[in-house]
Amino acid sequence: MKFTDTRNRILLLFIVVSISGIPCGAFSSNSQGADSTDEKVLVHLNKPVYIAGEMLRYRVYTFNNQTLEPYLNSRVLYFALTDYNGITTLQWRINVHRGDNSGYCRLPADLKGGVYTLTAYTSQMRNDRYESLFKQNIVISSLSNEFPDTLYIPVINSNRAFSTVFEEAIQDLVVKVGNVYNAGDTAETIITLNKELTGDTASLSISVFLSVPLTNITINDSLLQMKRITPIHTGSGNGSSDQVYAKEDKSYMLSGTVRSKLTNSPIAGGKILLAVNDSLFPHIRYSRTDSTGRFIFYLDRWFDNRDLILQNGDAAVEGGILWEIDRKRLPVPGRPYVPYAVHHSEINSITMLNESRLIESVYLDPVNTASAAELPPGTNYFGPPDMLVKPADFSDLVNLKEITENILPGVRFIGRNNTYAIQVFNLKTGQWPETNMILLNGVPFYDMNYIATLGTKNISRIEVISGNYLLGYLTLEGLVSIYTFDHKIPEAYLKNRSFIFQNTVVPSGNPASRVVSGKASVSSSHDPDFRVNLLWEPAREITGNQQLVLRFPTSLLKGFYDIVVNGLSRKGTILSGSTSFEVK
Amino acid sequence: MKNFFLLILLIPAFYPAFSQASANEDYEAALRNGLMGFEYKNSAERYKGNQYFAAWTRGNVNLENGDVVSNIFIRYDQFMDEVLWLRETDFKTGVLPRGDILGFVLYNPQNEPLAEFVRRKIKLPYKSDSAQTFLQVLVKRNLELYAYRKVMQSANDYNLLDDTRYLLFQNGKSCFVGASNRLLFKVPFIDEEKMKAVVRSNKLKLNGSEYSLIRVIDLYNKSK
Numbered sequence: 001m002k003f004t005d006t007r008n009r010i011l012l013l014f015i016v017v018s019i020s021g022i023p024c025g026a027f028s029s030n031s032q033g034a035d036s037t038d039e040k041v042l043v044h045l046n047k048p049v050y051i052a053g054e055m056l057r058y059r060v061y062t063f064n065n066q067t068l069e070p071y072l073n074s075r076v077l078y079f080a081l082t083d084y085n086g087i088t089t090l091q092w093r094i095n096v097h098r099g100d101n102s103g104y105c106r107l108p109a110d111l112k113g114g115v116y117t118l119t120a121y122t123s124q125m126r127n128d129r130y131e132s133l134f135k136q137n138i139v140i141s142s143l144s145n146e147f148p149d150t151l152y153i154p155v156i157n158s159n160r161a162f163s164t165v166f167e168e169a170i171q172d173l174v175v176k177v178g179n180v181y182n183a184g185d186t187a188e189t190i191i192t193l194n195k196e197l198t199g200d201t202a203s204l205s206i207s208v209f210l211s212v213p214l215t216n217i218t219i220n221d222s223l224l225q226m227k228r229i230t231p232i233h234t235g236s237g238n239g240s241s242d243q244v245y246a247k248e249d250k251s252y253m254l255s256g257t258v259r260s261k262l263t264n265s266p267i268a269g270g271k272i273l274l275a276v277n278d279s280l281f282p283h284i285r286y287s288r289t290d291s292t293g294r295f296i297f298y299l300d301r302w303f304d305n306r307d308l309i310l311q312n313g314d315a316a317v318e319g320g321i322l323w324e325i326d327r328k329r330l331p332v333p334g335r336p337y338v339p340y341a342v343h344h345s346e347i348n349s350i351t352m353l354n355e356s357r358l359i360e361s362v363y364l365d366p367v368n369t370a371s372a373a374e375l376p377p378g379t380n381y382f383g384p385p386d387m388l389v390k391p392a393d394f395s396d397l398v399n400l401k402e403i404t405e406n407i408l409p410g411v412r413f414i415g416r417n418n419t420y421a422i423q424v425f426n427l428k429t430g431q432w433p434e435t436n437m438i439l440l441n442g443v444p445f446y447d448m449n450y451i452a453t454l455g456t457k458n459i460s461r462i463e464v465i466s467g468n469y470l471l472g473y474l475t476l477e478g479l480v481s482i483y484t485f486d487h488k489i490p491e492a493y494l495k496n497r498s499f500i501f502q503n504t505v506v507p508s509g510n511p512a513s514r515v516v517s518g519k520a521s522v523s524s525s526h527d528p529d530f531r532v533n534l535l536w537e538p539a540r541e542i543t544g545n546q547q548l549v550l551r552f553p554t555s556l557l558k559g560f561y562d563i564v565v566n567g568l569s570r571k572g573t574i575l576s577g578s579t580s581f582e583v584k
Numbered sequence: 585m586k587n588f589f590l591l592i593l594l595i596p597a598f599y600p601a602f603s604q605a606s607a608n609e610d611y612e613a614a615l616r617n618g619l620m621g622f623e624y625k626n627s628a629e630r631y632k633g634n635q636y637f638a639a640w641t642r643g644n645v646n647l648e649n650g651d652v653v654s655n656i657f658i659r660y661d662q663f664m665d666e667v668l669w670l671r672e673t674d675f676k677t678g679v680l681p682r683g684d685i686l687g688f689v690l691y692n693p694q695n696e697p698l699a700e701f702v703r704r705k706i707k708l709p710y711k712s713d714s715a716q717t718f719l720q721v722l723v724k725r726n727l728e729l730y731a732y733r734k735v736m737q738s739a740n741d742y743n744l745l746d747d748t749r750y751l752l753f754q755n756g757k758s759c760f761v762g763a764s765n766r767l768l769f770k771v772p773f774i775d776e777e778k779m780k781a782v783v784r785s786n787k788l789k790l791n792g793s794e795y796s797l798i799r800v801i802d803l804y805n806k807s808k
Binding site for chain 1 (some may be wrong): 610611614615619621622623625648651671674676678681683684
C-alpha cells in the first residue's frame with residue numbers, strides 16, 4: 001500500500017512536470033523565448049554611407065545558429081530599411097540558394113537624409129526576438145535635401161555582427177595594404193587567414209571605401225558609450241504581432257486572408273484562383289481558405305516578377321471581397337534611438353560624398369547586366385485542347401456570337417436579358433453545360449459582356465476543352481480559352497473583380513570567380529574618377545595556406561580609405577578583418 | 585487509469601514534433617488541394633476485363649520538381665497508361681498530368697507499399713518510337729526488373745486482355761524478357777554463366793510466372 005502511494009506520488013510529480021513543460025516546449029520558439037530558427041544571416045554591405053538613388057550592394061552569409069557552419073534552409077530572404085522610428089521605408093526580397101548570395105538594390109531617390117537600419121530576415125525569423133536579427137545602421141544622404149544637423153541613431157543590440165566579432169575576437173583575417181598611395185595609383189591588398197584556420201576554406205567579401213567620420217558614430221559600440229551620457233528615446237515602430245510565421249523552405253509563400261467587405265467576416269472555404277496573364281498557356285493555381293479566411297500559395301520561381309491576379313473562384317460575395325496579403329513585413333518594436341548633433345566636419349564629409357556622387361552619376365552603376373536564366377514555362381495542365389481555332393484564318397466575324405456560330409462547332413454563346421453565357425458540348429454526357437467563365441489570356445474571366453465584343457480582329461486563337469476540368473475543388477464544365485492579340489485583361493475588370501499582387505524579386509548577382517595569389521583583380525575606373533567605393537568583391541574564396549591578392553585603382557578623392565573583409569569558413573568561423581590606407 | 589497517465593506523460597514528448605511538422609503538413613495539404621487535371625473519360629467503358637492495376641488505394645505521387653503529393657486516392661489505368669486521382673470532396677475522377685509525374689506508390693489499407701511505378705522512356709515492341717510509360721518496379725538493384733502493365737482490346741469481342749511485359753534495365757540499357765530460362769540467358773547485359781550458376785545452385789525453374797522471374801533476378805543481384 002505504501003509502495004503504491006509512493007509510486008502514485010512519483011507519477012503525479014511526473015505529470016505535473018510534464019504538463020508544465022507543454023507551454024515551454026510549444027511556445028519557446030515564439031517571439032519572447034529563444035530563437036525558433038536554426039539559421040542565421042549576416043550581411044556585408046559595400047559601404048556604410050549611401051546617397052539616395054544609389055545602388056546598395058550586399059553579400060549575404062547564411063549559417064547554422066549552433067555550429068556557425070554555412071547553412072541554408074529558407075529559400076527567400078527579406079531586407080527592410082527602417083528609419084529611427086522603426087517605420088519601414090523600403091523592403092525587398094531575394095531568392096537565396098546554397099553557396100554565395102550577393103546582389104544589389106537601388107535606394108529610392110526620394111529618401112531623406114539620416115540614419116537608417118537595414119535588417120535581413122527570413123519569414124520564419126519574424127518569430128524571433130527583433131534583437132537577434134541581423135541589423136546594420138547605414139547613413140543616407142540626399143542630393144535634393146540638406147543633410148540634417150541632428151541625427152537620430154537607432155541603438156542596435158545585435159548579438160552577432162561582423163563588427164562585434166571583430167571587436168571581441170582575435171583577428172581571423174590578416175589584411176595588409178600599403179600605408180599611402182597617390183591619387184590614381186593602383187593599390188594592392190593581401191588577405192590571408194590566420195594560422196589557426198589552416199586546412200579550412202572560407203568565402204569572403206571585400207569592400208574598400210572612403211572613410212567618413214560619421215560612420216564610426218553609427219555603429220553599435222560607439223552608441224553604447226553614448227547611451228550613458230545621452231537620454232534615450234523610443235520610436236513608435238510598426239508594432240508586433242502574435243502570429244506564428246512559417247518557414248519558407250519550399251518556395252515563396254503568398255498568403256493572405258479574404259473577408260467580406262460588407263460584414264468584415266472571413267470567407268471560409270473560399271476557392272481562390274491565382275493566375276498570370278500569359279500568351280502561351282494558363283498558369284493557374286488553386287487554394288482553399290480555412291475557417292479564418294486564410295489562403296496560401298506556394299509559388300515557384302516562374303512566378304517571380306510577375307503580376308499575380310487573385311480572384312474568388314466561387315459564387316460572388318455580396319458587397320465584394322477585402323484582400324489582406326501578408327507582405328512579410330517585420331514587426332519592428334519601438335526601438336531606442338539617440339539624438340546626435342552632427343559636427344561641421346561631418347557635414348563637410350557628407351557634402352563631399354554628395355559632390356562625388358553627382359560627378360559619378362554620369363557613369364552608369366556597374367550592375368550585373370546578365371539577365372536571369374530563362375525559366376522553362378512549366379507544365380501545361382490545360383493541354384492538349386480538344387479543339388484549336390485561329391479566327392484570323394477565317395473571314396471577318398465581328399463578335400464572339402458570330403465566331404461560335406460559324407467557326408467554333410460544339411460551342412454556343414448565348415445571351416439572355418443582356419447577360420451572356422457559354423455552353424460547351426460534352427461528348428460524354430451529350431449535354432450543353434453552361435458557364436459564365438472563360439480563360440482570357442490564361443486568366444479566369446467572368447465578364448461575358450466584354451467577351452461578347454471580341455471578334456476575329458481581336459482574337460489570335462481559341463482553345464476548347466469539351467470535357468470537364470477539375471481545378472482544385474472546382475469543376476469547370478467545358479472550358480474555352482481565348483488569347484487576344486494585345487495580350488491584355490481589361491483594367492476595369494481587374495480593378496473590380498480581382499486583386500493584383502506584384503510579385504517583385506530583386507535579382508541576385510553572379511558571384512565572382514576565385515582569385516589565387518599573384519593574380520590581380522580587374523576593377524573598372526574612369527576619368528575623372530571620383531569613386532568612393534574603390535572595390536567591391538562580394539564572393540572570393542580563400543584556403544588556409546593561400547594569399548588573396550587584390551589590386552584596384554584608387555580614385556582622385558583624397559583621404560583615408562577602409563578595407564573591410566568579412567567571411568565565413570566552411571568549418572563555421574565568422575571572419576572579419578580590416579585595415580586602412582591613405583590616398584594623397 | 586494507468587494508460588491515461590501514460591498518455592499524459594507522452595503528450596509533451598510528441599507536442600514539439602507535431603508543431604514542427606505542421607509547416608510540412610500545410611505544404612502537403614496545399615499540394616493535395618491544388619491538384620488539377622482533365623476529368624477522366626473511360627475510353628474502354630464497354631470492355632470487360634481488368635482495366636485497372638488495383639482498386640482505389642491511398643498513394644503518393646512523386647512529381648518532377650521533387651514534390652510529393654501524399655495520401656491521395658489514386659489508381660492506375662493499365663489500358664490508358666494514366667494515373668487517376670479521386671477527388672474526395674465529390675468523388676470525381678481526374679487524370680493526373682503524366683508529364684509532371686516521376687512515379688507513384690500505391691499503399692494497402694495497412695499503409696504498406698502495394699506497388700511502385702516509375703515513368704520511364706522505353707521502346708515498345710509494337711511501336712516505332714520510344715515513349716514515356718509507367719512501369720511497375722519489381723526488383724530494384726544493379727539489374728532492375730520492371731513490369732509494363734498493359735491491357736489490350738481483343739480484336740473480336742469487347743474484352744480486355746492482359747499483355748504484361750517484363751523489362752530488364754542495367755546501366756541505361758533495357759531489354760524485354762520472358763520468364764523462361766532460355767530467353768533470360770540470351771539477354772546481352774546478363775552474365776550467362778553467372779545466371780546459369782544462380783539457377784543451378786538454387787534449383788530454380790522459370791515456369792513463366794512473374795514470381796519465378798522476380799526470384800531469379802533477385803538472386804542474380806545478390807550473388808557475387
